[in-house]
Amino acid sequence: MAATQTPKRPASTTPKGGLEGIVAGRSALCDIDGRTGRLLYAGYDIVDLAKDSSFEETCWLLWHGELPSKEELQGLRAELGANLDPRASVWDIAADAPDSADRMDLLRTQVSLLGMSDPDVAENSDDANRAKATRLVAQTPALIATSERISAGFAPADVDPEQSIAWNFLHLLHGEAPEPADVRAFDVCLILHAEHGMNASTFAARVTAATLSDMHSAVVSAIGTLKGPLHGGANERVMELLRDLPDVAGTRQHVEAMLAAKQRIMGFGHRVYRTEDPRATILREYSRELGERHGEKKWYELTVAVEKAVHETKGLYPNVDLYSGSVYTSLGIPQRLFTPIFAMSRMAGWTANVMEQHRDNRLIRPDSEYVGPAPRDYVPTEAR
Structure with missing residues (x-):
């Protein structure tokens, strides 16, 4: 059988490496104008959000597409406060992990464990996804900060459901009440990292979600992707x-x-x-x-x-x-927690993207351009 060259797709449809410039989907969450240096979350300028908003309010904005009323924001803060403390089994993992373990590996494993027992893990409705998103955003600060204290040989500090996500993280990490100015600075950091379009980890989360897998699985995919040094770190x-x-x-x-x-x-x-x-x-x-x-x-x-x-x-x-x-x-944060903090803040955006994907879903299955050998005859082992 004569070998014939496999036809190549036209050069005009061959994407650049890394899918640069390829529109992989539609989203109402984030708009980046790279030419002017402008970043919007659901239409709101990041400069205004960093000046006047909070991480909790930003979560609501990404999950609902609108800023919350005073009552809605109070309700979200109460829900977050009620879910700040993860179940005890995640601390067994932290205690057993060697101090040399990458903190992103630890976080990925803990999130996977939480997914196994989440009451809504198999339900992908908007209501169930928002409930899971709330729990994930609330629990991640403790997963990171308390695990670090356990690794350092200190007793875990108690969460305070009346305080913000930023306050609780700094308190859980250092074991003392943080200064208000430090809390505000960290809160702004969380806002700034909450969402950023179709970056690698968000795309990974959406690919997983597009199979109709659950939110925790999508977040685990995102954490594993963020661990890579070309994205996080x-x-x-x-x-x-x-x-x-x-x-x-x-x-x-x-x-x-x-x-x-x-x-x-x-x-x-x-x-x-x-x-x-x-x-x-x-x-x-x-x-x-x-x-x-x-x-x-x-x-x-x-x-x-x-x-x-x-x-x-x-x-x-x-x-x-x-x-x-x-x-x-x-702020006294150890260097090895920098990328987990990225995950902690981006949890808002990852979960928002999972919700958006599940609302109007289609399996993400792109083509690839074959660059291997042309068709050829199989030669039996004895004849090679």
């Missing part, structure tokens, strides 16, 4: 760079040496933005304010020096990861 690499810098004066030389060695400097550039990420603009000010208030301005000053050197050398703009690491460090 960039702010951890930024902090490693800052710790390697000798001082502000030596920053430019250090940056130029890294660039000459073809080393990537994290916290710059973005697949979508062609100008400064609006979230970086907001976090820059919080990094400065926290550094001054906590008496440790060096992280802000070093980050500014890195930003200046990279922009002048390469013309690149900062993204959300450049300043978030210094903000978290000023």
Whole structure:
């Protein structure tokens, strides 16, 4: 049988690597204008939300498409407060996990365990999904913060259902009531990371949800995807760079040496933005304010020096990861929790995307372009 070359699809329909520029679906949750550097959640500018909103209100906005009334927001806060403390079995996993275990692996396993016992796990209606989303957003702060305390040998702190998600996370992590200004800074961080379009982890969640799998399974897919260093973890690499810098004066030389060695400097550039990420603009000010208030301005000053050197050398703009690491460090958050915190805030967006997918679902099943051998004859083992 003569081999014939398999026809290729027309070049015009062959996507770029990474599906860049491909519209993979429709969504009413997030609008990113990469040219002007504008980010909207359900029509509301992230700048306005960071100034006046709260993480809880942002969750409602993403889940319902509208801002809540005063009564609706009070009701959501009460539901979140009632679900802050996960069931005890998740702490057995935290206690048994080696301290060297990646915190994203631990979080993924704990979320999977919670899904096994969730009363609505097999129900994908809007009401059931909102109930599961509320529980996931409420429980994730404790999964991350209390697991860290257990790993460090400290007794778990108690949740306070009257306080916010941001307050409870900082309290559970440090074992003491946080300062209001610290709570507000962390609350803004949660708002800024809550949703960001069809990024890799959100796409993974939607692919899973599109099979009509459950919300916890979709979130586990998202957590596993976020663990990858090309998606999560960039702010951890930024902090490693800052710790390697000798001082502000030596920053430019250090940056130029890294660039000459073809080393990537994290916290710059973005697949979508062609100008400064609006979230970086907001976090820059919080990094400065926290550094001054906590008496440790060096992280802000070093980050500014890195930003200046990279922009002048390469013309690149900062993204959300450049300043978030210094903000978290000023709040006393261990570096290994940076990516789990990303998951904690993005839980709002992941769950909103699962709900949106389930409302108007079609299995996500794209084609691939075959680039292997042309058809050929099978040769028996004895004849090879």
